[in-house]
Amino acid sequence: MIRRRTILALPALLGLPARAQDTVALGRQIAPTGTLRAVINLGNPLLAHRRPRETEAHGVGLDLVRELARRLGLPLEVITVASPGRSLELLRGEEGDIGFFAVDSTRGQGVDLTPPFIEVEGTFLVREHSPITTNEEVDQRGIRIAVGFNSVYDIYLRREIRDATLVRVATSPRVVEEFLRQNIDVAAGVRQQLEADAARFGGLRMLPGRFHAVQYAMGLAGGRDPAALAWVIAFMAEMTRSGFLADSMARHGIRLASVVAPG
Incomplete structure (x- = not known):
């Protein structure tokens, strides 16, 4: 910290x-x-x-x-x-x-x-070849979502997610790193942070729109x-x-x- x-x-x-x-x-x-x-x-x-x-x-x-x-x-x-x-x-x-x-x-x-x-947007990030193409497809049994621990998106997703599993990462800037390292299905966070990480790592894409x-x-x-x-x-x-x-x-x-x- x-x-x-x-x-x-x-x-x-x-x-x-x-x-x-x-x-x-x-x-x-x-x-x-x-x-x-x-x-x-x-x-x-x-x-x-x-x-x-x-x-x-x-x-x-x-x-x-x-x-x-x-x-x-x-x-x-x-x-x-x-x-x-x-x-x-x-x-x-x-x-x-x-x-x-x-x-x-x-x-x-x-x-x-x-x-x-x-006001800022919360978005989802997936791998380029992920079968997930919309925000609505994220909340499925067996899908894991990486999110910053106790971030506002963590708090929001705790309330809204029913079937997917949240994987909490120590801090928001480390979400994409852990998403890749742990082979997690989806990364959640601030649009700008995820876009910057997608450009840095490559092979990733943002889901259209915003979830929050x-x-x-x-x-x-x-x-x-x-x-x-x-x-x-x-x-x-x-x-x-x-x-x-x-x-x-x-x-x-x-x-x-x-x-x-x-x-």
Whole structure:
């Protein structure tokens, strides 16, 4: 499991609102330690990734938390992890302040979510010569599906799959590797991740369409003042309406996800 901490010292916030003390108070509510601790899951390439031979993470999630810290006038600590489950553990354990999570009713405990801001597709991947050609053919007795352990797709498929068997892989980026190594029938995950792996390994094909659409939100550690959550919700709405989010997605090459309009 990856857990890497990076401290980014940010300059004092310029242009604070007339009641600067209000922003300072909100900063204390959102980040009680005085540093905004952002937990970033590298298992979701739509929101964050690390380029080869680099130690610093990049992506839409990083752009958002940097802007959030800048507006609050706080230093930023980036904590990178390998799975959404670990992100939840850190926020629930008060070891992190904010993160990004799939909107799912089973994931709400201990984390307060903003409305969703981005939607992504969950798809299936099979071998080129697999007899499976549609999503509907996946749920059959004897079929095994590789999926990232405790990922949103794992949670969804647990509810929906009746006859096939789920094979849980430690982290989502390793799904295709284990799908090939263990000779599993189907791989399930984020479209972009599966497409990248299909191009890397060869001899694989995506099933048409999607089996699930997942919406992502920013999450704030639970138990904070309601004003803190309201401020974060307003911040994310502005990031969407202003074009900040769309620009960030374009800059990082995120083409197969869509922005969810506020409200």
